[in-house]
Amino acid sequence: MLEIHDLKAAYGQVQVLHGISLNVPQGQVVTLIGSNGAGKTTTMRAVSGMLRPSGGRIVLRGRDITGLPAHRIAKIGLAHSPEGRRVFPTQSVRDNLMLGAFTRLTLGGKRPRGDLQGDLGRALDLFPRLRERQNQLAGTLSGGEQQMLAMARALMLNPEVLLLDEPSMGLAPILVEEVFHIIGRLKAQGITMLLVEQFAAAALGVADYGYVLENGRIAVHGPAAQLRSDPKVQAAYLGGAASH
Ligand SMILES: Nc1ncnc2c1ncn2[C@@H]1O[C@H](COP(=O)(O)OP(=O)(O)O)[C@@H](O)[C@H]1O
Numbered sequence: 543m544l545e546i547h548d549l550k551a552a553y554g555q556v557q558v559l560h561g562i563s564l565n566v567p568q569g570q571v572v573t574l575i576g577s578n579g580a581g582k583t584t585t586m587r588a589v590s591g592m593l594r595p596s597g598g599r600i601v602l603r604g605r606d607i608t609g610l611p612a613h614r615i616a617k618i619g620l621a622h623s624p625e626g627r628r629v630f631p632t633q634s635v636r637d638n639l640m641l642g643a644f645t646r647l648t649l650g651g652k653r654p655r656g657d658l659q660g661d662l663g664r665a666l667d668l669f670p671r672l673r674e675r676q677n678q679l680a681g682t683l684s685g686g687e688q689q690m691l692a693m694a695r696a697l698m699l700n701p702e703v704l705l706l707d708e709p710s711m712g713l714a715p716i717l718v719e720e721v722f723h724i725i726g727r728l729k730a731q732g733i734t735m736l737l738v739e740q741f742a743a744a745a746l747g748v749a750d751y752g753y754v755l756e757n758g759r760i761a762v763h764g765p766a767a768q769l770r771s772d773p774k775v776q777a778a779y780l781g782g783a784a785s786h
């Protein structure tokens with residue numbers, strides 16, 4: 543569904559990704575784990591077209607998307623819920639969600655326009671907190687609620703592939719649990735996901751496969767269950783303890 547081959551990316555003269563390869567098969571959740579500064583967000587930005595790769599190739603649904611602008615990639619079916627809350631603060635929750643579908647609705651989109659009200663309904667079903675706050679201005683939501691809104695907005699694209707960059711960042715523990723529950727539901731709906739998460743144990747719990755990124759290179763990869771029982775991965779990313 544999404545294949546990344548030998549991806550390289552740089553900010554100015556500073557190379558951050560040194561040729562990484564990842565495969566995200568249809569219907570699976572793949573997680574990308576790594577310390578702060580390893581290059582996880584850079585990977586997500588390069589895949590979604592927010593940052594132009596300096597080398598390598600990205601293939602989405604059989605099409606080479608390397609270097610395409612973000613809106614074209616979105617139209618082919620990839621949605622990116624970026625790190626940090628990126629909502630429109632002076633728009634209502636509902637309008638933020640409608641804006642999320644914009645790329646899909648503009649002329650020239652190759653994907654079906656679908657049923658906007660239906661998609662809004664489904665997004666609000668997944669996030670009951672947002673349903674209750676539909677008419678509230680997004681800027682007045684709590685941090686956790688804004689994070690959920692960013693995720694719900696990405697879903698309004700009705701994506702084939704969803705990139706989630708630290709969806710639980712800054713959330714209270716109960717909301718972290720809710721976010722992982724929602725990721726599980728999206729997986730059950732067949733949405734293909736590439737997930738970056740600081741809670742590596744939880745990410746490996748929901749994922750099928752994982753990659754560990756160290757200084758812009760893939761250090762280890764394997765089925766999620768295998769990574770969870772790998773002593774090196776446990777020591778570096780799972781707090782040294784076995785997890786479930
Ligand atoms: N806009 C930017 N300009 C310059 N350097 C950046 C920028 N964004 C990230 N970096 C650098 O790229 C490296 C990888 O960052 P990032 O991809 O955000 O890591 P992660 O998401 O894994 O924490 C870091 O060294 C960071 O300082």
Ligand SMILES: [Mg+2]
Nearest residue numbers: 582583584625
């Ligand atoms: Mg990051």
